[in-house]
Amino acid sequence: xxxxxxxxxxxxxxxxxxxxxxxxxxxxxxxxxxxxxxxxxxxxxxxxxxxxxxxxxxxxxxxxxxxxxxxxxxxxxxxxxxxxxxxxxxxxxxxxxxxxxxxxxxxxxxxxxxxxxxxxxxxxxxxxxxxxx
Amino acid sequence: xxxxxxxxxxxxxxxxxxxxxxxxxxxxxxxxxxxxxxxxxxxxxxxxxxxxxxxxxxxxxxxxxxxxxxxxxxxxxxxxxxxxxxxxxxxxxxxxxxxxxxxxxxxxxxxxxxxxxxxxxxxxxxxxxxxxxxxxxxxxxxxxxxxxxxxxxxxxxxxxxxxxxxxxxxxxxxxxxxxxxxxxxxxxxxxxxxxxxxxxxxxxxxxxxxxxxxxxxxxxxxxxxxxxxxxxxxxxxxxxxxxxxxxxxxxxxxxxxxxxxxxxxxxxxxxxxxxxxxxxxxxxxxxxxxxxxxxxxxxxxxxxxxxxxxxxxxxxxxxxxxxxxxxxxxxxxxxxxxxxxxxxxxxxxxxxxxxxxxxxxxxxxxxxxxxxxxxxxxxxxxxxxxxxxxxxxxxxxxxxxxxxxxxxxxxxxxxxxxxxxxxxxxxxxxxxxxxxxxxxxxxxxxxxxxxxxxxxxxxxxxxxxxxxxxxxxxxxxxxxxxxxxxxxxxxxxxxxxxxxxxxxxxxxxxxxxxxxxxxxxxxxxxxxxxxxxxxxxxxxxxx
Numbered sequence: 001x002x003x004x005x006x007x008x009x010x011x012x013x014x015x016x017x018x019x020x021x022x023x024x025x026x027x028x029x030x031x032x033x034x035x036x037x038x039x040x041x042x043x044x045x046x047x048x049x050x051x052x053x054x055x056x057x058x059x060x061x062x063x064x065x066x067x068x069x070x071x072x073x074x075x076x077x078x079x080x081x082x083x084x085x086x087x088x089x090x091x092x093x094x095x096x097x098x099x100x101x102x103x104x105x106x107x108x109x110x111x112x113x114x115x116x117x118x119x120x121x122x123x124x125x126x127x128x129x130x131x132x133x
Numbered sequence: 134x135x136x137x138x139x140x141x142x143x144x145x146x147x148x149x150x151x152x153x154x155x156x157x158x159x160x161x162x163x164x165x166x167x168x169x170x171x172x173x174x175x176x177x178x179x180x181x182x183x184x185x186x187x188x189x190x191x192x193x194x195x196x197x198x199x200x201x202x203x204x205x206x207x208x209x210x211x212x213x214x215x216x217x218x219x220x221x222x223x224x225x226x227x228x229x230x231x232x233x234x235x236x237x238x239x240x241x242x243x244x245x246x247x248x249x250x251x252x253x254x255x256x257x258x259x260x261x262x263x264x265x266x267x268x269x270x271x272x273x274x275x276x277x278x279x280x281x282x283x284x285x286x287x288x289x290x291x292x293x294x295x296x297x298x299x300x301x302x303x304x305x306x307x308x309x310x311x312x313x314x315x316x317x318x319x320x321x322x323x324x325x326x327x328x329x330x331x332x333x334x335x336x337x338x339x340x341x342x343x344x345x346x347x348x349x350x351x352x353x354x355x356x357x358x359x360x361x362x363x364x365x366x367x368x369x370x371x372x373x374x375x376x377x378x379x380x381x382x383x384x385x386x387x388x389x390x391x392x393x394x395x396x397x398x399x400x401x402x403x404x405x406x407x408x409x410x411x412x413x414x415x416x417x418x419x420x421x422x423x424x425x426x427x428x429x430x431x432x433x434x435x436x437x438x439x440x441x442x443x444x445x446x447x448x449x450x451x452x453x454x455x456x457x458x459x460x461x462x463x464x465x466x467x468x469x470x471x472x473x474x475x476x477x478x479x480x481x482x483x484x485x486x487x488x489x490x491x492x493x494x495x496x497x498x499x500x501x502x503x504x505x506x507x508x509x510x511x512x513x514x515x516x517x518x519x520x521x522x523x524x525x526x527x528x529x530x531x532x533x534x535x536x537x538x539x540x541x542x543x544x545x546x547x548x549x550x551x552x553x554x555x556x557x558x559x560x561x562x563x564x565x566x567x568x569x570x571x572x573x574x575x576x577x578x579x580x581x582x583x584x585x586x587x588x589x590x591x592x593x594x595x596x597x598x599x600x601x602x603x604x605x606x607x608x609x610x611x612x613x614x615x616x617x618x619x620x621x622x623x624x625x626x627x628x629x630x631x632x633x634x635x636x637x638x639x640x641x642x643x644x645x646x647x648x649x650x651x652x653x654x655x656x657x658x659x660x661x662x663x664x665x666x667x668x669x670x671x672x673x674x675x676x
Contacts, residue, residue, distance in 0.1 A: 118547035120527030127506040127526035
């Protein structure tokens with residue numbers, strides 16, 4: 001039952017997929033749909049790979065979507081609960097950057113997400129050392 | 134009408150007193166309700182409202198007809214009945230923590246209050262000033278005073294022990310009729326204490342002293358009445374009751390790390406020990422040599438074995454480990470287990486391993502890789518068809534049909550992780566852990582498991598934040614704003630009103646003989662409390 005990890009040949013495929021996602025998100029943001037953009041960014045984010053470049057590429061895409069969110073409550077009510085854990089992991093990655101605007105935004109979302117999803121969500125993002133973002 | 138009894142603890146929620154046909158109790162809030170039995174039913178005749186927080190202790194004096202109440206608000210009131218009203222008199226206890234228990238002295242001229250301030254208050258009435266004075270016993274206690282009891286001579290208040298941790302709790306096989314007669318536990322040291330419930334209170338009847346370090350696991354076999362203890366000193370003792378003493382027999386486990394958990398097998402002829410040495414010891418009794426032999430399962434585990442659970446067929450053992458995996462092993466021992474006992478469980482093994490079909494000792498049947506974090510508290514359902522264990526990532530995993538085609542379900546918890554679980558019936562599980570509150574999980578008709586509710590219904594004051602003041606202070610600092618729970622409303626209260634105040638580490642069933650569904654169980658935790666729970670009829674147990 002262990003998760004299989006992808007080998008190098010498929011890395012290119014993953015990077016292509018991320019680029020496609022990035023373009024889609026840009027267009028969604030232009031249409032002022034930040035919440036949908038975030039959902040698109042989080043979809044397929046559980047990358048079955050240990051490659052740091054893929055993770056970084058995905059992080060850039062998710063980061064763009066996170067920074068574009070203005071109404072956090074609306075975003076959380078729209079987002080499916082299955083994405084809470086993965087969003088929490090990205091929030092911690094954002095907090096780890098130390099960059100002021102990123103951290104402010106991540107903290108804002110963190111507060112609301114914790115209220116909505118509970119402490120279990122935080123625990124899962126901390127405890128899972130295998131599926132990291 | 135005579136008085137029926139003194140203060141009685143019911144499920145740790147209400148404190149109730151019976152004085153003939155009148156009852157006074159606190160319905161888990163800041164009031165005291167008095168009910169009288171009229172002919173056929175109970176009617177509420179008085180409500181005593183004066184405290185601000187939950188009333189933790191009530192005592193009603195027989196001769197002088199006074200009620201004394203103490204509360205988490207650190208106050209005490211003595212209520213006198215004037216005409217048809219109960220009139221309160223404040224007693225200033227001078228406590229800076231909650232009061233936890235109270236009892237009138239036999240002559241009813243004094244009462245004793247135990248508190249979380251590590252003090253005991255003895256209060257008496259001063260005639261000249263017409264008020265109650267409180268004298269404090271500040272010395273000696275290192276933690277909260279959980280109960281007080283007066284000696285009949287009115288002079289010595291015999292105070293109960295205040296444990297810092299209650300480690301492993303096991304119940305004796307007998308005495309499930311009236312009360313929970315005997316309990317054995319380790320109070321966070323190298324001893325095992327056995328307490329018996331005599332009529333109204335607990336008395337220590339035995340102390341088992343043989344281990345050198347903390348006793349990490351205890352199990353009491355129902356039919357053979359043996360206690361097995363394991364300890365961090367890498368040893369295990371099997372205790373037999375001879376006359377009125379418990380006699381230990383050393384079992385050499387051959388471990389080079391601490392033993393962490395132990396469980397008797399269903400037939401009670403073997404027991405399994407999980408250890409920090411990444412091994413599991415299966416011990417059985419060798420009649421010829423009159424000693425217990427230990428066989429080790431050394432393979433497979435990559436880290437400490439935190440919990441073990443026997444399948445009802447007495448052969449299969451499930452283990453959880455801090456390497457995140459749950460494994461099922463065969464513990465078939467020639468001479469101890471009969472050949473046909475495990476056959477029906479391995480349908481997929483039938484063709485491969487030869488005609489006999491029995492599986493070698495120590496062979497791994499299944500490995501479950503569902504959790505990426507530490508795993509605890511594995512248990513089989515009563516039929517052995519379902520396996521469940523808790524992960525440290527706030528998840529609980531249910532695996533159905535382990536023997537044939539395993540189907541796993543991951544249930545994510547909203548709050549903090551679980552430490553131990555219990556199968557109440559085939560379709561209902563109770564989990565306990567860092568939330569200090571047992572959680573109920575049930576499986577519906579389609580076999581889907583989900584969280585139902587917390588067992589301990591606590592009142593959450595609307596003003597304080599959901600998580601209690603300590604966490605919201607921390608979160609407040611994190612978010613860098615002044616939250617609603619600012620310094621004025623942040624009292625010393627955390628989420629109060631619950632039975633446990635710290636992580637619950639262990640849950641044990643109290644089985645009535647012949648009952649397949651568990652209606653009563655006990656939980657023990659890091660707050661040193663042992664709480665007995667009863668599932669009342671409002672919680673339907675799906676079978």
